[in-house]
Amino acid sequence: MICGIDLGSRQVKIVLMHSGQLQKMISYETIEFYRQYGRQESNQLVLCFANLPLGTWDKVVATGYGRNTVHVKGADNIPEIRAHVLGAIWQTKLSDFTLLDLGGQDAKVVQVRQGKIQDFLTNDRCAASTGRYLENMANVLAISPTELGQYSDNPVDLNATCAIFGESELIGKVLEGHPLSRLAAGVNYTIFKRIRPMLNQLHSEVIIFTGGVALNTALQAIIARELNVKVLVPPFPQYNGAIGCCVYGGGDLCG
Amino acid sequence: MGKIGLTTTIPVEVILAAGRTPVDLNNILISSTNPGEKVEAAEVAGYPRNVCGWIKGLYTVANELEDLEGVIAVTQGDCSNTHALMETLELAGIQTIPFAYPYDRDRDLLKLQIEKLMAYFGVSWKQVNEIKQELDRIRRKVLQIDRLTWEMGLVSGFENHLFQVSCSDFEGDWVKFERKVDRFLEELSERPSSAGLIRLGYIGVPPIVLDLYDYLETIGARVVFNEVQRQFVMPHLAEDLVEQYLLYTYPYNIFGRLKDIEEQIRLRRLAGIIHYTQSFCFRQIEDLIVRKTLELPILSLEGDKPSRLDARSRLRIDAFIDILR
Numbered sequence: 114m115i116c117g118i119d120l121g122s123r124q125v126k127i128v129l130m131h132s133g134q135l136q137k138m139i140s141y142e143t144i145e146f147y148r149q150y151g152r153q154e155s156n157q158l159v160l161c162f163a164n165l166p167l168g169t170w171d172k173v174v175a176t177g178y179g180r181n182t183v184h185v186k187g188a189d190n191i192p193e194i195r196a197h198v199l200g201a202i203w204q205t206k207l208s209d210f211t212l213l214d215l216g217g218q219d220a221k222v223v224q225v226r227q228g229k230i231q232d233f234l235t236n237d238r239c240a241a242s243t244g245r246y247l248e249n250m251a252n253v254l255a256i257s258p259t260e261l262g263q264y265s266d267n268p269v270d271l272n273a274t275c276a277i278f279g280e281s282e283l284i285g286k287v288l289e290g291h292p293l294s295r296l297a298a299g300v301n302y303t304i305f306k307r308i309r310p311m312l313n314q315l316h317s318e319v320i321i322f323t324g325g326v327a328l329n330t331a332l333q334a335i336i337a338r339e340l341n342v343k344v345l346v347p348p349f350p351q352y353n354g355a356i357g358c359c360v361y362g363g364g365d366l367c368g
Numbered sequence: 369m370g371k372i373g374l375t376t377t378i379p380v381e382v383i384l385a386a387g388r389t390p391v392d393l394n395n396i397l398i399s400s401t402n403p404g405e406k407v408e409a410a411e412v413a414g415y416p417r418n419v420c421g422w423i424k425g426l427y428t429v430a431n432e433l434e435d436l437e438g439v440i441a442v443t444q445g446d447c448s449n450t451h452a453l454m455e456t457l458e459l460a461g462i463q464t465i466p467f468a469y470p471y472d473r474d475r476d477l478l479k480l481q482i483e484k485l486m487a488y489f490g491v492s493w494k495q496v497n498e499i500k501q502e503l504d505r506i507r508r509k510v511l512q513i514d515r516l517t518w519e520m521g522l523v524s525g526f527e528n529h530l531f532q533v534s535c536s537d538f539e540g541d542w543v544k545f546e547r548k549v550d551r552f553l554e555e556l557s558e559r560p561s562s563a564g565l566i567r568l569g570y571i572g573v574p575p576i577v578l579d580l581y582d583y584l585e586t587i588g589a590r591v592v593f594n595e596v597q598r599q600f601v602m603p604h605l606a607e608d609l610v611e612q613y614l615l616y617t618y619p620y621n622i623f624g625r626l627k628d629i630e631e632q633i634r635l636r637r638l639a640g641i642i643h644y645t646q647s648f649c650f651r652q653i654e655d656l657i658v659r660k661t662l663e664l665p666i667l668s669l670e671g672d673k674p675s676r677l678d679a680r681s682r683l684r685i686d687a688f689i690d691i692l693r
Contacts, residue, residue, distance in 0.1 A: 178679060192683065193687060194690065194691075195687065195690050230691045232691075233687060233688075314659075
């Protein structure tokens with residue numbers, strides 16, 4: 114049994130895999146998780162899994178934002194880009210694609226050819242194209258992120274480059290009286306505008322879309338429509354990194 | 369004799385010929401005990417948040433430096449923010465002396481700029497050329513350190529960076545600096561060579577993040593080519609001073625820099641390039657030219673304020689080294 118952990122900025126995702134079968138998938142809110150399972154040891158946060166209700170495993174492989182600063186006891190650490198690519202290949206069985214991962218705080222675009230990473234780009238020092246931004250904007254519109262993710266037609270034009278100023282711009286649009294569907298579509302389009310240069314640079318006919326933002330169906334449609342590409346969302350987009358960790362640890366092997 | 373502050377590399381021979389002490393303000397900033405505070409002090413004075421950290425740090429350093437006679441501000445060929453830096457320093461009562469590298473590498477214009485500087489300091493070509501002879505001897509030794517970095521694996525990426533970057537002002541005292549270089553070269557003769565590290569090139573302005581080189585070495589990679597820092601040493605030593613500063617690539621257009629970079633990629637057998645840019649710097653635009661021109665993996669890295677590498681940059685560096693493996 115292999116345990117894969119993706120220490121994300123908003124959620125910690127844990128997957129158990131055995132003989133190529135997913136056994137269990139569980140996620141925790143990040144801060145809550147560190148509070149419950151972490152403890153301070155010589156100026157470092159150490160994660161101890163003894164109390165986790167997950168059963169037993171032979172090996173732990175960790176990735177994600179937190180792995181640089183948090184010591185996961187007994188785990189192998191692998192870079193996030195590699196974990197996500199392994200997860201995407203395992204989930205889709207494809208080997209030529211561009212992976213788009215939009216998570217809680219960051220955006221990654223990775224070009225994969227014959228199962229190997231060719232190049233990658235990530236957003237830098239700005240959260241304006243990420244899940245956190247969508248959550249904030251949904252909040253401004255007083256709807257859920259799920260509802261926000263349903264509108265892609267006839268978007269209002271939003272220009273602010275900053276996630277925070279974007280909120281005030283959106284409020285301005287609300288006051289102008291635009292319908293909710295157009296406002297929400299406008300928000301989804303701002304994400305697309307942010308990631309478009311990265312997707313153009315690392316172009317593929319097929320985009321594998323992962324991370325929590327992949328659940329935004331409007332964004333899936335916008336990407337497919339605007340770039341004339343096929344957008345594939347694997348069965349477990351949010352667990353993709355943790356699945357990749359299991360694959361790295363040999364959890365996909367039989368026996 | 370007073371100190372003359374520099375905002376970047378200029379024909380330092382002129383200042384030394386005039387018996388003044390050149391002080392590269394960038395080096396003072398980054399080696400100070402708390403460079404972050406100096407950036408913040410400039411923000412408190414009214415510098416905007418979205419302006420390059422180096423410029424803000426330079427402003428505070430120049431204001432704090434004792435015996436500062438004046439600042440040579442490079443107004444063309446480096447950074448246009450320097451114009452406003454110069455004006456705010458003047459407002460603070462600091463004498464500023466503009467120097468411009470001609471964008472089109474025009475020999476006559478560069479000569480005129482150097483001669484204007486010489487006239488300001490009241491020195492002759494004979495005096496300047498005498499100093500150049502002395503400095504060229506030291507430059508050759510620092511170029512030897514560079515060679516021992518990429519050819520022999522005896523020097524760490526950071527050491528290479530540090531010696532090269534010090535050639536903008538020779539640490540204010542070239543006699544002392546030469547002794548330091550000699551001692552280091554001697555030390556190297558007893559050092560074992562490091563093998564098996566992934567060979568990286570670092571291009572762009574020197575980093576404002578302090579631990580980049582060390583971090584790379586902890587994950588099995590070493591910078592064996594520091595592009596701009598190497599230019600500060602004047603790798604194409606020419607007899608004629610004007611010629612030397614024409615061959616210096618950094619202040620002119622990016623295509624000249626790329627030619628030099630491409631040569632060094634081949635010579636030093638580099639596996640990948642880190643292109644560092646400063647937040648809010650016009651050179652961030654040039655990243656697209658770099659990516660289109662160079663045919664090897666490139667990681668674009670951005671730094672804002674003086675600090676250690678943040679988790680996000682480390683994550684990107686890890687992934688980059690991972691794909692080079």
